Each structure stands twice: as structure tokens, then as C-alpha cells.
Amino acid sequence: MKVRDPRRTPAAAWPAVIAALLLGGFAVVLGQHAAAELGWIGADSWLRTAFASLDDAQPSVWVLIAGIAAALIGLWFLIAAFLPARRSHLPADGPGDLWVSPRVVEALASDAAGRAPGVLHAHSELRRRRLKVKALLAPGNEAAVADIMEAVGDRLDGLAELEVAVQAKEASR
Amino acid sequence: MRRPVADRPASAVIGLLLLAAGAAVIDWRFDLAGVWNRIETDEVNTTVEADWFAWAALAAAVVLAVLALWWLIARLPRPTEGRVALAATGSDRIDLDVRSVAPRLRTDLERNAPVDRVTSRRFEIRGGQLVSLHAHVDPRADGASLINAANAITESVATAFPDGEVTVRVIVDGPKRAKARRTPRVH
Structure with missing residues (x-):
């Protein structure tokens, strides 16, 4: 049967935790109001104090700061609620249910490029479907670019359909 | 950690409420849309001072506390049946x-x-x-x-x-x- 792809943590995960805590906080405020009004505690109701301040011509600085913070947090919650959870791994070919992370592709490509003849150092970076291999070549090894392409292609064969670009720089003598 | 299905819709609703509250405070301070001037604070105060409101607040507090607790607990990992x-x-x-x-x-x-x-x-x-x-x-x-x-x-x-x-x-x-x-x- 079809099982869901491996995904990153959804953007809504942390807003949901904070929203749950905010709900809890609001429940405390309402509970304190009820307790104060029903005479269970001796303190004044926080809610009544807050509503009494609505008659002021302007909000206090702290209320304004809290309002701006609420608007920004609300915007963050709203955006996060609609962001899809991105796929965390790439599916490999074959009947096996194999998934590899972008870091695997980068590590294998860097190692393959680094072992190509004439390469002193190599580093890879995967962005979406584009693999960029940066290589430092030994002096007089301009032809190593083709070897790098071949080595990287062979090493990643079957793992993912990628567009490979090699950026080579010759080391100074 | 599990991801409750309520995360997205509830985050969107609470985000909208926070945005509305923030916008109201900003309008109160800068009088951008003039919405604040049309609010009848007398009616709000009368409602808050009514006898029934304390009991309604208590009931709402219990419901919200249970919801908040359920929402937090729902994301704790559950042992899978072996x-x-x-x-x-x-x-x-x-x-x-x-x-x-x-x-x-x-x-x-x-x-x-x-x-x-x-x-x-x-x-x-x-x-x-x-x-x-x-x-x-x-x-x-x-x-x-x-x-x-x-x-x-x-x-x-x-x-x-x-x-x-x-x-x-x-x-x-x-x-x-x-x-x-x-x-x-x-x-």
C-alpha cells in the first residue's frame, strides 16, 4: 500500500504548540475572572481591569507593543498554517522503498569528485534538482572536469535524476 | 513527535484572531480605520459585570484548558502496538x-x-x-x-x-x- 513520503517537520508544528499555550493562558485569565467575581479569591479581576482600560483615549505603550506582537505572531501562524511540509528525502530507483537525503547526494558526489584524477579538493551542494560540484584542480589538469562529471554520474547512478554542474578552479603553482 | 490534524486549521483560526486583535490595538492608537471609535465600551462593561458572565467565563476557562491540554498531549509519541x-x-x-x-x-x-x-x-x-x-x-x-x-x-x-x-x-x-x-x- 502507498505510504506517505518522508517529510520535514511542518511549519505549523511550533505555532501549534505556542497556540495551545496561548489557549491555556487565556483559560487562566478567564478562570481568574470567574474566581475573583465569585469571591473565591480576594484579588481584582484581571479581565475587568483590562476592559476598564478600553475607555482610555489611547492604549498604553505596553498594550501597543503587545498588539503589534500579536499581529506579527498572528501573521506567522497564518502563513505557517498554509505552508506544506516539504519532502525531506529523494526517492531512489528500484522496487525497494529507498529514500536518500540531499546530504547523502552531496557527500557521495564530493567523495567521487575528490577521487577523480587531478582533483585536490571537491565540495558539492544540492539545490532542488541541481547538483553543483566545486573542485580545486592540480595545475595542468583542465581535462579533469570530464572525469569529475563521469565519476559523479557513475557514483550517483540510480539514486536521483539530477542536473550536475561542475565549477573547477585550477590551483596556483 | 506526532502531528495532530488540528494543527493547521487551529493555527489558522488563532492566527486570524491574533491578527484581528493586533489590528484593533493599532487602530486604537493610530485611528487608521476609525473602528475603535464605533465600539460601545459601556455595553462591554455591562456584559462583563453581569452575574452570568462569571459562570460563562468559568465554563469557557474549563473548555479552553481541556482543549489546550489535549492539543499538547496529542503530539506526544504513542508506543506502537508490536x-x-x-x-x-x-x-x-x-x-x-x-x-x-x-x-x-x-x-x-x-x-x-x-x-x-x-x-x-x-x-x-x-x-x-x-x-x-x-x-x-x-x-x-x-x-x-x-x-x-x-x-x-x-x-x-x-x-x-x-x-x-x-x-x-x-x-x-x-x-x-x-x-x-x-x-x-x-x-
């Missing part, structure tokens, strides 16, 4: 504890694939369980060896459980960073 029922004939029934299968799959993967530090997790899926094997790749590996190992392990599980009571997934992550050397490398 047993799956294999195909039965007549009154006989065989249950398999999948927890006994996972170590063998981990060992097989570690032995056959260029990976290390294999761990496993189990998920309940319709009709059985999915054993998800997580491993870290050896950077000297190649794609073909990873694919062959994953195919072999999938095939062995499919042979053992032809009705799909247990399925396996292999997830490979980047190499673990080597620990810092105590002595510098000498070339």
Missing part, C-alpha cells in the same frame, strides 16, 4: 511481534549496505506495520550498492510477508561527522 495478525485459517490465528523483526532488518542493512548507525522505528499502516530503517551513509558508497541493499531487504520482507503485514522502508541520511581527532593529522 503485534500484527498473520493470515489465519479457521479458528487458528497467529500474531507476530514486529519488534522481533526490526533488529534482524537493522543487522541485514548494516551488513549489506555501505551504511552505519542503523536505527529503526515502527509505524502502523492500514493492514500492518511499516518498519522504517534509518541509517547514515558511508561517503565512499555508490548509488548502486545502496539500491541493491534496499531491494534485497524489501524482497526478503515481501517474501516473508506476502500479504503485506510488514513492509520496510530504508531512509539514508548524510554521514555522521567524525569526532575531532585528538592529535593533528600528519601528511
Whole structure:
């Protein structure tokens, strides 16, 4: 049967935790109001104090700061609620249910490029479907670019359909 | 950590409420839309001072506290049931504890694939369980060896459980960073 792809943590995960805590906080405020009004505690109701301040011509600085913070947090919650959870791994070919992370592709490509003849150092970076291999070549090894392409292609064969670009720089003598 | 389905809709609703509250305060201070001037604070104060409001606030506090608690607890991981029922004939029934299968799959993967530090997790899926094997790749590996190992392990599980009571997934992550050397490398 079809099982869901491996995904990153959804953007809504942390807003949901904070929203749950905010709900809890609001429940405390309402509970304190009820307790104060029903005479269970001796303190004044926080809610009544807050509503009494609505008659002021302007909000206090702290209320304004809290309002701006609420608007920004609300915007963050709203955006996060609609962001899809991105796929965390790439599916490999074959009947096996194999998934590899972008870091695997980068590590294998860097190692393959680094072992190509004439390469002193190599580093890879995967962005979406584009693999960029940066290589430092030994002096007089301009032809190593083709070897790098071949080595990287062979090493990643079957793992993912990628567009490979090699950026080579010759080391100074 | 589990992801409750309520996360997205509830975050959107609470986000909208926060945005509205923030916008109201900003309008109160800067009088941008003039909405604040139209609010009748007398009616608000009368409502808050009414006898029934304290009881309504108490009921709302209980409901919101329960909701908040449920929402937080719903994301705590739950232990997955270990047993799956294999195909039965007549009154006989065989249950398999999948927890006994996972170590063998981990060992097989570690032995056959260029990976290390294999761990496993189990998920309940319709009709059985999915054993998800997580491993870290050896950077000297190649794609073909990873694919062959994953195919072999999938095939062995499919042979053992032809009705799909247990399925396996292999997830490979980047190499673990080597620990810092105590002595510098000498070339």
C-alpha cells in the first residue's frame, strides 16, 4: 500500500504548540475572572481591569507593543498554517522503498569528485534538482572536469535524476 | 513527535484572531480605520459585570484548558502496538511481534549496505506495520550498492510477508561527522 513520503517537520508544528499555550493562558485569565467575581479569591479581576482600560483615549505603550506582537505572531501562524511540509528525502530507483537525503547526494558526489584524477579538493551542494560540484584542480589538469562529471554520474547512478554542474578552479603553482 | 490534524486549521483560526486583535490595538492608537471609535465600551462593561458572565467565563476557562491540554498531549509519541495478525485459517490465528523483526532488518542493512548507525522505528499502516530503517551513509558508497541493499531487504520482507503485514522502508541520511581527532593529522 502507498505510504506517505518522508517529510520535514511542518511549519505549523511550533505555532501549534505556542497556540495551545496561548489557549491555556487565556483559560487562566478567564478562570481568574470567574474566581475573583465569585469571591473565591480576594484579588481584582484581571479581565475587568483590562476592559476598564478600553475607555482610555489611547492604549498604553505596553498594550501597543503587545498588539503589534500579536499581529506579527498572528501573521506567522497564518502563513505557517498554509505552508506544506516539504519532502525531506529523494526517492531512489528500484522496487525497494529507498529514500536518500540531499546530504547523502552531496557527500557521495564530493567523495567521487575528490577521487577523480587531478582533483585536490571537491565540495558539492544540492539545490532542488541541481547538483553543483566545486573542485580545486592540480595545475595542468583542465581535462579533469570530464572525469569529475563521469565519476559523479557513475557514483550517483540510480539514486536521483539530477542536473550536475561542475565549477573547477585550477590551483596556483 | 506526532502531528495532530488540528494543527493547521487551529493555527489558522488563532492566527486570524491574533491578527484581528493586533489590528484593533493599532487602530486604537493610530485611528487608521476609525473602528475603535464605533465600539460601545459601556455595553462591554455591562456584559462583563453581569452575574452570568462569571459562570460563562468559568465554563469557557474549563473548555479552553481541556482543549489546550489535549492539543499538547496529542503530539506526544504513542508506543506502537508490536503485534500484527498473520493470515489465519479457521479458528487458528497467529500474531507476530514486529519488534522481533526490526533488529534482524537493522543487522541485514548494516551488513549489506555501505551504511552505519542503523536505527529503526515502527509505524502502523492500514493492514500492518511499516518498519522504517534509518541509517547514515558511508561517503565512499555508490548509488548502486545502496539500491541493491534496499531491494534485497524489501524482497526478503515481501517474501516473508506476502500479504503485506510488514513492509520496510530504508531512509539514508548524510554521514555522521567524525569526532575531532585528538592529535593533528600528519601528511
